[in-house]
Amino acid sequence: MVDQVVRGTTRRVERVGDTIRRPVAPWTPAVHALLRHLESVGFPASPRVLGFDQEGREILTYIEGESGAAGWAKVVTEDGLRAVARLLRDYHQAVAGWKRDPDLLWASGIHEPGSDPNNPDEVVCHGDFGPWNIVWRGDRPVGIIDWDFAYPAPPRRDIVYALEYLTPFRGDAECVRSLHYAKPPNRRRRLEIFAEAYGLTSIDGLVDEILAGQRETYETVRRLAEAGAEPQATWARQGYLDHLRQRLQWSEELRSLFD
Template sequence: MPDDEVLQDEPHREIVRVGDSVRRPVQPWSATVHALLRHLEAVGFPYAPRVLGIDGEGREVLTYLDGESGPAGWAKVVDDDGLVAMARLLRDYHEAVAGFRPSAGAFWAGRTEPPGAGEVVCHGDFGPWNLVWRGTRPVGILDWDYAWPARPVHDVAYALEYVAPFRADDECVRWLRYPAPPDRRRRLERFAEAYGLTSTAGLVDEVIDQQQLVLERTRQLAAEGCEPQVSWQASGALDRIAERVRWSRAHRHLFS
């Protein structure tokens, strides 16, 4: 393998692997994310990259997590083994982060307020593409740029949008690797149980609320000139996200 391997070559964010490290552009919130990752290292949480510093080109340097990620993640959660493992990993993360206290000057993508009562620092982008997989076992969590304070159920609801999933039958089969339209209610209940919830009451509303919240956050980041949100807005992607929220409201009966 060559010394340098481009993992992502988007104009706004080139990510390069150099040996056992990953080099990524620094963001306005990177210092806060680094503090979070150092907390996870201190409490022995093994599924997050470690912060190695800043290189001579001003990029953050993190440890490389070996396994499958990105589009390969979608197939991993079709079967119960991957679905359950993903939910349990999310619960493990929330337990590990519970003691993290951000500094008074902590800066987040899309939020300025400090954590409130009942909130933890959520991953904020906990989808199957941002996990590192070995078989159907997730062994790492990637891309912490959108970590922010929220109630833990925000991460649960965010994940459920993609793994229940809150998508039409044709999209589930054509894009998300399902062999047939999924039993969404059963999958929602299975994920919730594996995470440790004792009830799914109100969970469908939580998913729809987080979809709307993420849409608003994306619009805010686009207005602030952040990428890739600016490009998403220009391409009409935010309109498609809004359509997904409408789909979820119209098809809530599939989940409860």
């Protein structure tokens, strides 16, 4: 049993046999609609919705394998990086064209800016596609978990988010000390490997978009914290804003590593 914090609310996640039980949230119907669509098109890497238990918790199938902190070591190799890029591409292809209900409520809010359920250039992004949310069996990624942050947007938003962690936009010392790299990574090459495996024709603009995402995250957390919103106010008291500022400063000062 683990505690998961989503938008300031602690949710107790429990494994029961071959299932996962989690408290529902306002966006649970939207996530269930997404997962049922993925099941209907035969996408194998998402959990299946089994309904609700007597406590009112959602029931999802458990995907056997390694995830969480173990995922960081899996994406260090070029083969692992390629496999993750293909998994994200396969997900985007599976969700493309889904005629979703335009009134579904997602965790990020209803009616995303520019969101149009009939827009062919928009999908429902996973929203938190990082190494910690990928399930592995050996060297093969077999599942994507924790869909709470799914939201409608162009698929490139998932790509840019993922690349901050997969490139990674982290210092050499942190890569070696905490992220399982034997030596500092060749970040530009990793950008190129991911882009090629996903099917992008170039990496043009990706670095600028990742930096823009880091700035947006910092400003959003800062603004909400100053307004007293939670959990952002608590994050600020705990030093998270300083952490975000340092990450952004590192990315801006060492941008040459990616060009």
